[in-house]
Amino acid sequence: MSPVLDLLGLGVTYTLGRARIEAVRNVSLQVQAGERLGLVGESGSGKTTLALAVMGLLRPPGRVTAGEILLDGQDLRQLTPEQHAALRPARISYVPQGAMNSLNPVLRIRRSMQDVIGPAATPERIAELLDQVGLPATVARRYPHELSGGMKQRVCIALAISRDPRLIIADEPTSALDVVTQRQVMRTLQAVQERLGSALILIGHDMGLMAQSVQRMAVMRGGELQEAGPVTRIFTAPGTAYTAELIRSIPTIDGTARRPVREDVAGAELLRFDDVAKSYGGGWLRPPAAAALHGLSFTLHESPPRILSVVGQSGSGKSTIGGLILGFVRPSRGAVRYRGADIAQLRGAARRDFRREVQAIFQDPYSAFNPFYRVARTLELPLRSFGLASGEEARARAAAACRDVGLHPGQVLDRFPHQLSGGQRQRLMVARALLLRPKLLVADEPVSMVDASLRAAILELLVDLRDHHGISVLYITHDLATSYRVSDEVMVLRAGRVVEAGDPIAVFERPAHPYTRLLLDCVPWPDPARPWGTPAREAELQAECAAMDGAAPILRDFAAPAPRAAEPVAGR
Amino acid sequence: MRQLNTRLTLGLVLLALLAAFAIGGSFVTDLENAYPLSAPIAKAPSHAFPFGTDTKGRDLLPVLVLGTLLTVKIGLLAGTIGILIGTTLAFLAGHYGGWIDAAIRFVVDVLLTVPGLLALVVLASSFPGAMTSTTMGLVIACLAWREPARSIRAQVLVVRQAGYVQMARLSGLGGLSIIVREMVPNLLPYLGAALVAAISAGILASVGIEALGLGARDEPTLGMTVYWMMSEGAFIRGMWWWIMGPVVILIVLFVGLYLLVIGLDEFANPRLRRLG
Numbered sequence: 054m055s056p057v058l059d060l061l062g063l064g065v066t067y068t069l070g071r072a073r074i075e076a077v078r079n080v081s082l083q084v085q086a087g088e089r090l091g092l093v094g095e096s097g098s099g100k101t102t103l104a105l106a107v108m109g110l111l112r113p114p115g116r117v118t119a120g121e122i123l124l125d126g127q128d129l130r131q132l133t134p135e136q137h138a139a140l141r142p143a144r145i146s147y148v149p150q151g152a153m154n155s156l157n158p159v160l161r162i163r164r165s166m167q168d169v170i171g172p173a174a175t176p177e178r179i180a181e182l183l184d185q186v187g188l189p190a191t192v193a194r195r196y197p198h199e200l201s202g203g204m205k206q207r208v209c210i211a212l213a214i215s216r217d218p219r220l221i222i223a224d225e226p227t228s229a230l231d232v233v234t235q236r237q238v239m240r241t242l243q244a245v246q247e248r249l250g251s252a253l254i255l256i257g258h259d260m261g262l263m264a265q266s267v268q269r270m271a272v273m274r275g276g277e278l279q280e281a282g283p284v285t286r287i288f289t290a291p292g293t294a295y296t297a298e299l300i301r302s303i304p305t306i307d308g309t310a311r312r313p314v315r316e317d318v319a320g321a322e323l324l325r326f327d328d329v330a331k332s333y334g335g336g337w338l339r340p341p342a343a344a345a346l347h348g349l350s351f352t353l354h355e356s357p358p359r360i361l362s363v364v365g366q367s368g369s370g371k372s373t374i375g376g377l378i379l380g381f382v383r384p385s386r387g388a389v390r391y392r393g394a395d396i397a398q399l400r401g402a403a404r405r406d407f408r409r410e411v412q413a414i415f416q417d418p419y420s421a422f423n424p425f426y427r428v429a430r431t432l433e434l435p436l437r438s439f440g441l442a443s444g445e446e447a448r449a450r451a452a453a454a455c456r457d458v459g460l461h462p463g464q465v466l467d468r469f470p471h472q473l474s475g476g477q478r479q480r481l482m483v484a485r486a487l488l489l490r491p492k493l494l495v496a497d498e499p500v501s502m503v504d505a506s507l508r509a510a511i512l513e514l515l516v517d518l519r520d521h522h523g524i525s526v527l528y529i530t531h532d533l534a535t536s537y538r539v540s541d542e543v544m545v546l547r548a549g550r551v552v553e554a555g556d557p558i559a560v561f562e563r564p565a566h567p568y569t570r571l572l573l574d575c576v577p578w579p580d581p582a583r584p585w586g587t588p589a590r591e592a593e594l595q596a597e598c599a600a601m602d603g604a605a606p607i608l609r610d611f612a613a614p615a616p617r618a619a620e621p622v623a624g625r
Numbered sequence: 626m627r628q629l630n631t632r633l634t635l636g637l638v639l640l641a642l643l644a645a646f647a648i649g650g651s652f653v654t655d656l657e658n659a660y661p662l663s664a665p666i667a668k669a670p671s672h673a674f675p676f677g678t679d680t681k682g683r684d685l686l687p688v689l690v691l692g693t694l695l696t697v698k699i700g701l702l703a704g705t706i707g708i709l710i711g712t713t714l715a716f717l718a719g720h721y722g723g724w725i726d727a728a729i730r731f732v733v734d735v736l737l738t739v740p741g742l743l744a745l746v747v748l749a750s751s752f753p754g755a756m757t758s759t760t761m762g763l764v765i766a767c768l769a770w771r772e773p774a775r776s777i778r779a780q781v782l783v784v785r786q787a788g789y790v791q792m793a794r795l796s797g798l799g800g801l802s803i804i805v806r807e808m809v810p811n812l813l814p815y816l817g818a819a820l821v822a823a824i825s826a827g828i829l830a831s832v833g834i835e836a837l838g839l840g841a842r843d844e845p846t847l848g849m850t851v852y853w854m855m856s857e858g859a860f861i862r863g864m865w866w867w868i869m870g871p872v873v874i875l876i877v878l879f880v881g882l883y884l885l886v887i888g889l890d891e892f893a894n895p896r897l898r899r900l901g
Contacts, residue, residue: 381791408797420788425810431789435796485792 055126056083057219057252058107064119065099065106065276076102076115078276084220084252089243091263091284092256093299094273095504096475100256101150103273104222108147109137125219142169146213148223148242155209156197162208163193170215182211185248186241202367203234207241214245221246224256231366231531232575236585239266258505260303261577264288265585272296285581302505303579304512304534306561313359313541313557320356322393323492323525324378329387331373345373346549348387353527355492358519362528362536362557364572365546371529374546375497378527379413391493409439412491416498418478422470429466432485439489454484458514476507483514487522494518497529512539533576537561545569547598555609565607567597633892636884643693643877650690659687659845670866677866680857683845689870692847693878695758696828699846702762703827707769708820714774716804719781726778733774741768742833749839756841765830772826773819780815784808818889825882832875847871 065077077099084090094100105111107122109129122129124144129137141147149155156165166182167174180190186207197205206226213221223242227235243266246253255267263270264284271281272295280292291297328348335342353361363371376382377389380396388395391407399407415421422431432451436442442450452462458480465477473481479499486494496515500508516539518524530536536543536557543557545568553566564570571594574586658664661681670677676685718729748764749756784790785808793807809816834840835848838856842849850871859867 379791379795381794405797408795412795413791415788415791417788421792423789423793423807423811431792434793434798438797 056123057086057088057125058082058084058254059123059126060103060107060120061123062120063103063106063117063122065102065111066116066118068114068116076276077106079119080273080278081120082271082278082281084254086219086252087247087250088269089246089253089255089267091267091270092254092273093258093260093263093270095258095506097275098273099276100273101224102276104147104224104254104256107220108141108145108222109134110147142213142218143216144218145220145222146216146218148209148213148221148226150225151229154205156205158197160196161193162195162197162200165197165208166193166212166215169212174215182215183208185214185245186211187237201234202230203238206230206234206238210238210242210245214249214251217249218251220252220254222254222256225258226255227262228257228259232533232572232577233366233591235262236575236577236591240588259577260299260505261579264579264581265577272299288579288581299505300579302509304509304532304538305579306534306537306573306576308562310538310558310561320354322352323355323391324353325390325393326351326374326377327388327390329377329384329389331370331377331382332385342385344549346370346377349374349551350387351544351551351554353493353525355525356523358523358525359541360515360519360526360528360539361542361544362530362540363544363546364530364533364536366531366572368548369546370549371531371546372497373549375413375495375527375529378493378495379411380407405439409435409441409489410492411495412486412489412493413495413497414479414482414486414499416501418475418482418502419470421482422478424470426469427466428468428470428473428481431470432466432481432488435485435489441489450488451484454488455481457487458484459510460484476503476511479503479507479511480514483511483518486524487518490522491524494524494526495529496526498531499528500535501530501532508535515539533561533572545572550603551606552598552601552604553607553609559609565609567594567601570594571598630888632884633888636881636886636888639877639881640885643874643881646874647690647693647697650686651694654684654687654690656687656691658684659691660843667862667864669864676870677864679853679859679864679867680862681853685867685870688845688850689847689874692845692850692871693874695844696831696847697878699758699762699765699831700824700828702759703765703769703831704820704824706763706766707823707827708773708816709770710766711770711773711819711823712777712816714770715777715781716808718774719778720785720800720804720808729774730778733771736768737771737775739768741830744768745830745834746837746839749834756839758841758844758846761831761834761840761846762827765827765834769823769827769830773823777812777816777819780812781808784811787811814889814892818886818892821882821889822886825879825886828878828882847875 060080060082063077063080064075067074067076080103092100092103102115106117107129111117117130163179166179170178179193183190183192188204188207192200192204192208200208226242227238230238239262255263257263267284269282270284270287272279274295279295282292287296288300291300326349328350329346330344330348331346332342332344334340353359363374365371373382377384383397388397390396391411394403396407422428429448429451432454433447436447436450451466455462455465460477460480465473465481470478500511503511512535515526515528519526528536528540540557542555543560544551544554545560545566547568552568553560553564560569561573564573571591574590574594577585661683664674664678664682664684666678666682667680668674668678674684674686676689678684714729718726745764745768748767749761752760790803790807793803831840831846832848832851835846836851836855838852840846840849840852854867854871
């Protein structure tokens, strides 16, 4: 059987002035009909460039400079751009990264689908396509903002399969989704691909997701194909040291977590949530308020420093907790107390101390730097503004902090942010936090946008902050495995309520609440032999969760005062 | 980036031509001749009067040179004051939010419903006799801040969400420092485009009011030249040279400013900037 896609010695070169950058070098790959191929690599490995070359969407100065791209035996390099465009989405279709944000916000879903499908888009056809991706036909009448991320991603899949393509290329289709939604969307994608019998290329860097969703894998690094083979072979006997390293770097829940810090509380109270609730919207003549957090209470002590992680799906209220601690979000009820004082009431010197002692690292290392200034300013600004250091001394301390996070100060401090990689920027954010010697660091998904190898390094830095700098960390994440590996305490949040909390080893290795079990069940394990749950099991767990709605959280072997929903800590 | 540069370049070329005419002209001709009784009456262009003269005995070359300078001055005055007030209100509203935002938005929304020309006619006609090009600029500035206040507020709302603004708050910067040092630099291209748009709107408003005869009667601005030309019956008398001059200059001025606004607007568009 001849392959759907056959790449022979493909080379893509970007010509920038006199410099020639070979983004893809001599890649040969085949994908058969009905086959799912995973294309894995870190950012800059050339995997997206390769996909764009196949799609005919490479932009100048990028050009295919070598090899052949055969789609069902037809050489796509011979086509004019117009002929190549005519293949999309009839024979090749593309689900780009963050596709859900590509829906036009002012058009109803029906209009967006008509734009792509053309005159064949009868209401019946639209309903049929939506049904294939598990959405009700009424979605066609909605606007994108009325749909959840997972629903929007499914609409994009429906668009991609609308013309029964021979080849579907999906570029990190689930990177912005939480584990539960990720599994649902991946199942949908697999189901439609199997029904059409088309070939699927899944691009990504999540080895766990690959193990659970593809049959063959190709590993790319620096523009070159490292190896390709059946997924079971790659995971059991990786052919190169690089692949082995990629597999090893995946955090898993396997009984090998470091023991949490569990000495008895000694220091003063650092942070306390007193029955804090937050709802957005509401008010006179407005739709009812949406509750992000229902009465949350917990305490964090100054010593010993701990890493407290908050896990849950998107919309569970995790980030609201971070905003409340930083004073960016005001509670609707209750109080957030820092060293005993309500942070909403802090003024003057007390407020400055609070600002200096409570710092944050955010998810997006790209927007955290003001593009107008050199990197050094971002590091020196807080030192000057809090009167900790100025001039030469500020520069020296910034340089020292860079070295602490493994960066060479001379190579980064005088650059502009856009000249640095995402990983370098996220390290600088850790360096910035370190400079201020805060007492508490809010780390809101600090590793969800960086490569696997960097993820481990940055998490290591967080542990280092706790162990060597006495900084407590509130680690907000949807990644259960990293939470399991770094945290001393964990709170599992569902729809604004803590459902299970305590010792991460107990919570993750022997989950007691159905919601924790559901989250764990949805984690794609980097082991192709292990099943990725079933829809029936998911429905069962969802039903159990619903039955326990509003119940008190399950506390697991908790050394420190435990979080209790809707009940002041003082009462216990 | 290429296409937007052609627009920007074309706009700048047109404005440069006009500037060369006005600044060069002010050295070549005697601007005193832009006032009545300094030349023979109603002469077609000739060697001595290359742009001809009007029915009051003004030499039209110095009239157009001085008129361009005065009209641009009115636009700059109105546009700059409008942008300063508008930007201040926009940052107050966008950054502080709450009741400050509600109050400013209410005032701007209400005033935006007032027809500009009508209000300006009322304002201008309450300055009988004392009207000069400077007071004209100030009158127009009274309403020129409305659109910038609204459009810049929207940009502030976007920038306020940026990670670096939150980082600046965590770095202990106060509201004013965040506005001046973090937000304004990133909005400069947008503010530039808004400034040019406001200047353009100011010039248009001034020409409109002056063409109705409500401008500075003692100063030969472009709008007043249009007024005199209409009221003295240049069309009936077939004095084409009197009509052509101000019309061509106004066309060049508005097209040049328009291209500049478009060019700057695309430059300020973050989606295009990210490509660069």
